[in-house]
Amino acid sequence: MKRVNILSVCGSGTVTSSMVAGKLKEYLNDKGYHVETVEARPTEAMNLAQSGKFDLLTFTSPLPQGDYGIPVINAFACLTGMGEDEFLEEVTKVIEGLGK
Amino acid sequence: MDLDLIALNVEAEDPKSVIRELGTRMLAKNYVKDTYIDAVLERESKLPTGLDLGEFCVAIPHTNTEHVNISNFAIGILKNPVEFHSMSEPTKTLKIGLVFLLAVKDPASQVGLLGNLMKIFQNVDLMKNIRHATTKQEVDDLLDFIQI
Numbered sequence: 001m002k003r004v005n006i007l008s009v010c011g012s013g014t015v016t017s018s019m020v021a022g023k024l025k026e027y028l029n030d031k032g033y034h035v036e037t038v039e040a041r042p043t044e045a046m047n048l049a050q051s052g053k054f055d056l057l058t059f060t061s062p063l064p065q066g067d068y069g070i071p072v073i074n075a076f077a078c079l080t081g082m083g084e085d086e087f088l089e090e091v092t093k094v095i096e097g098l099g100k
Numbered sequence: 101m102d103l104d105l106i107a108l109n110v111e112a113e114d115p116k117s118v119i120r121e122l123g124t125r126m127l128a129k130n131y132v133k134d135t136y137i138d139a140v141l142e143r144e145s146k147l148p149t150g151l152d153l154g155e156f157c158v159a160i161p162h163t164n165t166e167h168v169n170i171s172n173f174a175i176g177i178l179k180n181p182v183e184f185h186s187m188s189e190p191t192k193t194l195k196i197g198l199v200f201l202l203a204v205k206d207p208a209s210q211v212g213l214l215g216n217l218m219k220i221f222q223n224v225d226l227m228k229n230i231r232h233a234t235t236k237q238e239v240d241d242l243l244d245f246i247q248i
Contacts, residue, residue, distance in 0.1 A: 011143065012162065013164075014164060014165050015162045017207075018208070018210075018214050019217070022211045061147055080153050080222065
């Protein structure tokens, strides 16, 4: 099974990042991916993103500016449901682009 | 759900008083620690939790897991809306008439609860029905699919 590692960032690194992570796991498992997620706070995001362990980053709290070195995707749509399909399509496109 | 965690007709001037009102209910039942309310207030001031759902806005104040004893959530239905700042655009304010105060102990083991809460927030009709509920039982009936 194809493995994907996602860094999910929110304000406290717990509640909304876990909501997004749960949603992504459910969606991507159905597409045949094995998804590992790590939830983090915005202040931890840069170091984790640059660790080389993650394929992409999703966020529901404003992120500090900078070069994260991996695709960074806004996941607010996942919380509100508005634009959720587009969010999931964007994630899928990024993952397919990873060549996995 | 625990009916003591439903507050109807809350008269609040600002987000702080709503969070205190609901947090006090959580604390009285020992779902949260005595550090919880201040921690939620602190977080809300830095990282606000208003969500704009298009036709409806809701706020989901919460804080770190270490302030929580047992996962649960409290619902506040406000008499008059108050202004919360937006999670996605913190400089923007949203008029909020319905507040879900969340206490999450261990997110990894509560995927079901978090997923159900997401389903609620994404269901504008359900949110409106909760907003206009006049009894605690009515709120409970609307949410009876949730397992905590």
